[in-house]
Amino acid sequence: MKLYQNVSLSTIGWLSVLLICYVIARPNIAKANTSLSVSPLIQTLSLSNASQSANLSISNNGDNSVNFSLEILPFKQSIGISARPILGSRKEISTSSYLNDITVTINNQPFSFFSLPPHSSQILRVNIPPQSKSFHAQDYYFCLLFSTNNTSPLSETPTKTSIDAYLSQNLSIGSLFLVSPSMKSLKYLQDPSIQSIEQKLVNYNNNLQGKFVLKNINNTYQNISINIIRKNILGNVIQNAQLPQAFILAKGTRTFSYFLDTQNDLGPENLIINVRDLHSGKSLTYTRFIFLLPIKSLLYVVILIMFAIFVSYKIKARLRSLN
Amino acid sequence: METRLNIIHILVFTYLFLLISVPIARAQSAQIDIGHIQLKSKNNPTSPTPTVPLPTKEQGPIFYKSSVLEKYTTGMINLNLSLPFLYFSALAPTRAQLRKNTLSVNVVGDSSESFYLYADTDLTNQNNKQLIPPTSCDNGNCSPTNSEQWSNTLTYGLGYNCSGGLAACYSSFSDSSMFRPLSTNLSQAVTLDDGLINSVQTYKFLYKVNVSASQAGGSYITNVNYLFLPNL
Known part of the structure; x- marks a missing residue:
């Protein structure tokens, strides 16, 4: 019994020591996280004869210093419904590329690596040379890619007999820049053209879905907003859904798809796709006549009518027999 | 024959009633899923499309669109x-x-x-x-x-x-x-x-x-x- 008590006491003692160690060590574990933020994420710039610059803020909200590396990479528009930019690699950038003229500075000092102390922010300045220097008449697009750069503590260890594996977790954030050759061209944009539209008019789940392709025929990017509007034959708006603003790069093509809940609406309607260029304010409207047929709901109605007819027939028959 | 006519009248009346009343009843409830994004429809369809939202203290980051600079930043x-x-x-x-x-x-x-x-x-x-x-x-x-x-x-x-x-x-x-x-x-x-x-x-x-x-x-x-x- 005494032995049992001694064992229990020693166990409690050890557990207490472990608990104290855990409580002491816990804040250090919590401090190991990496927390950072970048703003803004998309910037559009117009180049005139003077050079242009933009600011970008990066913050380390964690409790440890963070090392960053910076890459300037070109990007292009993906094909299809996806709105994701496709990043080019550093290898694709030739010596004569305009990307070589772009510099990113901190306090007017260029860099490719930098370190941020805990709970601090840094403003970066992106300097873009004037058009004449870069010698390009079209838009160009680039991404500033910030990546945390953890130093591996195992990289210098000698060969071991045991097997260890080590995953260094890096955060990367891209900030996109869309640069147009001049301010003037932005103001006289032509509208994008709607190339095609597909529509699924009848859906068993009472939905209206479709997609359409927009092509930007200009040499400059377009920043657009799109509204999908349903109007009934009396001209009343039934539904007006707005997409967030989107970019179509120069000569780019982009597919948009939509999925509207039409509930139990029945009958002829007009579907209107309104595309508005946010720079020039011009808009392009495409109207299509549609006929909604909520098959599922109609089936319920037919069943109900048949049931009502059946009941009334039965009642009439009953009344007749009573008479 | 009279019963049939009555049914047709009821159906037509119901359809017209729904046609007129739907915009009022539905203005606030519709949703659209465009691509991978869930969007709520606008209550007032005639209002102009909003441009970039103005900065607020809650949002924190820079949001501005200047017609002079033609510069736009977000996010x-x-x-x-x-x-x-x-x-x-x-x-x-x-x-x-x-x-x-x-x-x-x-x-x-x-x-x-x-x-x-x-x-x-x-x-x-x-x-x-x-x-x-x-x-x-x-x-x-x-x-x-x-x-x-x-x-x-x-x-x-x-x-x-x-x-x-x-x-x-x-x-x-x-x-x-x-x-x-x-x-x-x-x-x-x-x-x-x-x-x-x-x-x-x-x-x-x-x-x-x-x-x-x-x-x-x-x-x-x-x-x-x-x-x-x-x-x-």
Whole structure:
């Protein structure tokens, strides 16, 4: 019994020591996280004869210093419904590329690596040379890619007999820049053209879905907003859904798809796709006549009518027999 | 005949009534799903399309559109990764080790973000360049874009499981025994989420390493990259 008590006491003692160690060590574990933020994420710039610059803020909200590396990479528009930019690699950038003229500075000092102390922010300045220097008449697009750069503590260890594996977790954030050759061209944009539209008019789940392709025929990017509007034959708006603003790069093509809940609406309607260029304010409207047929709901109605007819027939028959 | 006419009259009247009353009844409830983005319809259809939202104290980041400068900026992202390193120590053959990591993401503003995951290389021994291969899962069919069951102790390699977020983690990993290898190329980085707008998401990652008896000793290292890019 005494032995049992001694064992229990020693166990409690050890557990207490472990608990104290855990409580002491816990804040250090919590401090190991990496927390950072970048703003803004998309910037559009117009180049005139003077050079242009933009600011970008990066913050380390964690409790440890963070090392960053910076890459300037070109990007292009993906094909299809996806709105994701496709990043080019550093290898694709030739010596004569305009990307070589772009510099990113901190306090007017260029860099490719930098370190941020805990709970601090840094403003970066992106300097873009004037058009004449870069010698390009079209838009160009680039991404500033910030990546945390953890130093591996195992990289210098000698060969071991045991097997260890080590995953260094890096955060990367891209900030996109869309640069147009001049301010003037932005103001006289032509509208994008709607190339095609597909529509699924009848859906068993009472939905209206479709997609359409927009092509930007200009040499400059377009920043657009799109509204999908349903109007009934009396001209009343039934539904007006707005997409967030989107970019179509120069000569780019982009597919948009939509999925509207039409509930139990029945009958002829007009579907209107309104595309508005946010720079020039011009808009392009495409109207299509549609006929909604909520098959599922109609089936319920037919069943109900048949049931009502059946009941009334039965009642009439009953009344007749009573008479 | 009279009954039929009555039914037709009722049907026509009902249709016309619905036609006129629908815009009033529905103005606030409709939703649209465009691409990967859920949007609410506008209550007032005749109001002009709003441009860039003005800065607010709650939003924090810069939002402005100046007609003079023709300069437009938007969006802020905040990332928080629970652990910068994951360490699998003294790996024993056929005894898999698991490590967890959590990434929380806060996207503020109009920008829509996509989330990509990739590794720089396979787990590589820095001294002799030997590899711990990516897992092929129990049936040998998993790939960077396809998750499969991995519970067999005789299946070796590195793989990950993901939960949380909006889309791909939920749809790709039905339970915690589903794994897939990491893509080792930026151009083939796997998209784990798309269309993060004004949202806070938490992703839980579970990494698993299992080695065979023939695996040479040493330290195997790779970098795992969590990449966030704005959508156009």
